[in-house]
Amino acid sequence: MTGQKGLFSTSVGRKNLMAITGLFLAFFLIIHLLGNLTLLFGTNEEAMEHFNEYSHLLGSLTIIKLVSYALYAAIITHALDALLIILKNQKAHGDKYVSFDASATSPWYSRNMGVLGSIILIFIVLHMGNFWAKYKLGIGAEGLDQFTYDSGETGVNLYKLVVATFKMEWLVGVYVISMIALGYHLYHGVNAATRSIGVYHKKWMKTMETCGKIFAVVISFGFAIVPVVVYFIR
């Protein structure tokens, strides 16, 4: 057909890309959160056992490795595509209004997905520096406790690393604030994403929207509670 453009080269297509990567990342959050929740239950020893074994299991599966590459790609794509969309949209706007009351017609977080996303991106870098770099790459891991898994292998005691990290009040604060940003990002993003890929049903639209919002609240609350609880009880 004449005039057909690639899936991701139109205004709708670019949003498709945002939506697909975004939903993928949102799905990953569920897996991540399940792991984190092991930090909340049982005695310190039990929690250490469960958490470290879970982390080790994830790290040793090839499929998870592949998924992790997909995650990195998704984050980068999501961010770059967002940048492209923002630039294009700014160009579409042209001159600014002298007086404009945006809050009258839309919630602030829906208009500031880029800001929220940037906070989350910075957070991801910090977060990976805190744990991933030490745990996976061994950067700054000197002097950290080792842990022996059921399989007999040894590695950095991630549980102790987490507990030590979350004893810093300021960092707990940063984590909680970032999770609030994540919450708002998801609160708007999940529903926007389903709309972008064209999930459409006259009757179920409202229910779907509610589910998306519940998801955002549960996920962000779940993540935010972990550092706070660790700070107080571990």
Add this chain to the structure above:
Amino acid sequence: MKIHLKIWRQDNANTPGKMVAYDLDNLSPDMSFLEMLDYLNEQLAAKGERTVEFDHDCREGICGQCALIINGQAHGPEDHYTTCQTHLRTFKDGETIFVEPFRAKAFPVLRDLKVDRGSFDRIIQAGGYISAMTGMAPEANSIPIHHNISESAFDSAACIGCGACVATCKNSSAALFTSAKISHLVKLPQGEVERQERVIMMVNQHDDEGFGSCTHTGACAVACPQEVSLDNIARMNYEYNRALCEIDS
């Protein structure tokens, strides 16, 4: 009542514009906003000054020609109103009101508050129609259409093409306008035949005109005088992806 106006004055798209202040007195709260501008223009004309150019026509909310940003909101402070339906009773005595044209790259200013919305025409030209030539039609009742489907098609078809959706959108996206027409036509059996070509061509034209991407803030649907629903955009995206998948079938 008294109103202080700050109105955008600009000779044409190539010259810079600025806000100019005007004070009006002896207004009645029952006057419409446009009648207030008429009143201002009569005073300017009597003094031999160039009057404020603004678009308006039917003054009953259906033609879509009037298009002002009043105090930072498309068509004024009330949701789902047109500019011509906005009355002075909405404002306080002595209030300062900012009046600006609808702004978007795809809506260049012609003069003062008048803008060119030809981009909307071109989006419709790209495929916003059913290609039934005069004389071709079968008997009207030969295709029954469910009452609810017809009503739903009407909800989308109600768009008056005023451009408030674009003007109020932080991305200057015309997704609501474009999707309303796509939804209207695809919901009806008559319009289903051309569904693939229509959505692809209209979205392409939407982009070529320089409108932005929809980020679902929902501002458009709040400003829309006809309460065209945001769901139309999801429907358009569905149609678009469906068309890409089925294009060769």
Add this chain to the structure above:
Amino acid sequence: MALDAKTPDGPLKDKWSNYKAKTKLVNPANRKKIDIIVVGAGLSGGGAAASLSEMGYNVKVFFFQDTARRSHSVAAQGGVNAAKNYRNDGDNVYRMFYDTVKGGDFRSRESNVHRMAECSVELIDHMVAQGVPFGREYSGYLSNRSFGGVLVSRTFYARGQTGQQLLLATYQAMMKQVKKGNLKQFNRHEMLDLVMIDGKARGIIARNLVTGEVERHAAHAVVLGTGGFGKIYYLSTLAMNSNGSATWRAHKKGAYFANPSWTQIHPTALPQAGDHQSKLTLMSESLRNDGRIWVPKRKDDDRLPGDIPAEDRDYYLERRYPAFGNLVPRDVASRAAKERMDAGFGVGSMKNAVYLDFKTAIARLGIDTIKERYGNLFTMYRKITGIDAYKEPMKISPAAHFSMGGLWVDYELQTTIPGLFAVGEANFADHGANRLGANSLLQASVDGNFVLPNTIPNYLSDEIRTGAISTDHPEFAKAEKDVIAQVQKLLDIKGTMPVDNIHRRLGKVMFAEVAMSRNEKGLIWAIEEIKSLKKEFWSNVAVPGDSNGPNSELEKAGRLADYLEIAQLMAKDALDRKESCGAHFREEYQTEDGEAVRNDEEFMYSAAWEWTDGSDWKLHKEELDFKDIKVAVRSYK
């Protein structure tokens, strides 16, 4: 020139088929060599532009709006009539024809009306195929409602936005042709003169309302679908920019103007609320299906409407016209309202309104049904007045609405200028002295889509050898020079009186004396008033700015200049017709209980006026001959 309506031979019901069977055509290969200019892009002009370009002609369409989708057809609310007889209630083409002729008080051309009724059937098919979301039953079949002046349900509707939906369908058909390159659109262009070469219409002079440039455009035929001139009353249901200039300037070039004084005053508009009001918003006639009209029985009854008990209310339409009740035709309803208001029973702060009450209907049908039927009208009412009409009655008042008069056309819709055609409200033929509700969308659409495409080839078949018309012809230069001179003249007056101010005063004169009820003394007075306003206009009108860009005041001034002349002809026509018929009610000619008295002996004709020297007109009569209908006193009692 003698008027020849060119009505085809044969029995009434076969005239249109006979015409189509025998008329000359233009072969598809030759259509590319023919240029057609259409002025106006509403249902009639837009329909013509879409249909003709679809057939293969090169069409240029001109309109002053920023896009064709805003043409004033958009504002028609209630519906469009068609003799489909889907309700099995005894409707058919003849009955529709009969109702229309009777509704028009036997002052329309039989053959045209019958054709309109015939074509109504295919029009609904056409519009449904274009995607118009008409109201439907739960069975999925098309629904109908009833309108004033008829005893069947033949009105198709799309909520209260039927005109919008029909117009959008037409607009979309046009846009398709624009994309294909068959149709070229000139938005924000205003026709300022007709160009005639060797006695034929050969083009127009148009002003680009963005750049101010005056342009020449040539064609083999010119079609005017420019609507009515009801805005002459200033306060009317028309759009602010609706105007009579295109038809008027054609008239000054030789096209006869027929029945100019027949203006329909719509009974259900919103009343004037203040001095600066610019518009009287229409509330659809369909409201009279379920709303009951009344005024208090006591003068100056200052109780709230809800506090006035039934015995103190005067449901005057039901009282005077028991057979049709609240659904009498518009002219009758308006006049009855005026009678009550003049007698001092009006309501509202200016005593210029009557109540339209839905209490009975809400009690009978439930608020949800009323909401589904009229929801958008109630919303519109609330937006404009701030009042919730579900709780208290609407205040309504008569307002100038539709021009039954217009350019005189023959059966082929050709004016007295060869090559100049007029469609829709711009012509005069189908509605007689009063138009029935939901017939205007019908006439406009039918003229543009089904009549003109069948009749214009008869003229164009002689043009296939003409070749392209050059805009270098001296006639173009002359017309262009005149237009530029007039624009300059308006700018040079540099007076102090704003255009709207003069227009408002003209409107007051017209509404007082040349509207719902007229008399000799008033009309003579009105003519003098109009003349003095005209003098004032040309000596003291304020048109600031220049002509090198958008200048609304200049546009309005040009239109008002024409209105001041049209007004004169309207008054003259009203003065000349010494009878009461339809919308034309002469106080001298009425029964004891205030009903209109026609004079068929002397006035069974359409008055077609020829522009002579600029100060007077010459009357030509087209005698009306009713062969297939018994001319009777129009009664809705």
